[in-house]
Amino acid sequence: MSLSRLLNRDNVIKVGLLLWLTLVYMALWGDISVGNLLAGLVVATVVMVALPLPTLPGSGRFNPLPLLQLVVVSAYYALESSFQVAWLAVRPAPTPVSGVLRVNLSTRSDLVLVLCTDLLNLIPGTMVLEIDRQRCVVYVHVLDVSSDAAVDKFYRTTRRLERLLIDGFERPVRTSPTEVSR
Numbered sequence: 001m002s003l004s005r006l007l008n009r010d011n012v013i014k015v016g017l018l019l020w021l022t023l024v025y026m027a028l029w030g031d032i033s034v035g036n037l038l039a040g041l042v043v044a045t046v047v048m049v050a051l052p053l054p055t056l057p058g059s060g061r062f063n064p065l066p067l068l069q070l071v072v073v074s075a076y077y078a079l080e081s082s083f084q085v086a087w088l089a090v091r092p093a094p095t096p097v098s099g100v101l102r103v104n105l106s107t108r109s110d111l112v113l114v115l116c117t118d119l120l121n122l123i124p125g126t127m128v129l130e131i132d133r134q135r136c137v138v139y140v141h142v143l144d145v146s147s148d149a150a151v152d153k154f155y156r157t158t159r160r161l162e163r164l165l166i167d168g169f170e171r172p173v174r175t176s177p178t179e180v181s182r
Contacts, residue, residue, distance in 0.1 A: 017053075018044050066167035073164060074119050077157055085124045085143065096144040100129060101151065103138045103158050112165045113138075119161050126154075 021044035026036045088096055107113050110133070117128045117138055125143035132138075140158075144150045 061171050063168050066164045070164040077123050081124045097146040098143050099145040100139055100141050105136045105162055107166055109170050112169050115165050116162050
């Protein structure tokens with residue numbers, strides 16, 4: 001069997017998952033030893049065989065620079081909104097107006113759609129209520145929609161997170177020469 005066949009995408013993902021599950025097993029036991037390593041490999045193998053994950057279509061790519069930016073940006077948004085939620089809880093004013101906003105996403109990937117909704121759920125003050133995959137629309141409950149500026153900020157945040165996810169996981173759309181000349 002050739003090396004390129006061994007290193008195909010599915011095999012690399014399976015080995016990565018096996019190693020991850022083994023590390024989780026060892027972390028749960030809190031002991032780094034050969035016995036725990038071997039037991040972790042056995043448990044991870046049993047889990048992978050008994051509970052196989054569905055395969056995702058392999059049309060994407062992995063670009064680490066936008067993903068590094070995504071980690072920094074999403075951590076910043078989570079901290080910023082945590083302080084905003086805390087301030088809204090203790091300030092001597094009435095509670096803000098909350099509402100449900102519709103976000104039209106431009107992704108072509110189910111993976112990016114799921115990751116984007118997960119990131120939106122991690123930001124305090126927001127909660128994804130519904131996902132319409134066919135239209136690529138997400139309905140999000142937002143804590144503060146009391147002003148146009150607050151709504152615009154939410155949409156800017158969502159667009160930035162989505163753009164970083166698309167840059168990190170999707171292949172660029174190839175345009176034909178006739179599309180470029182129009």
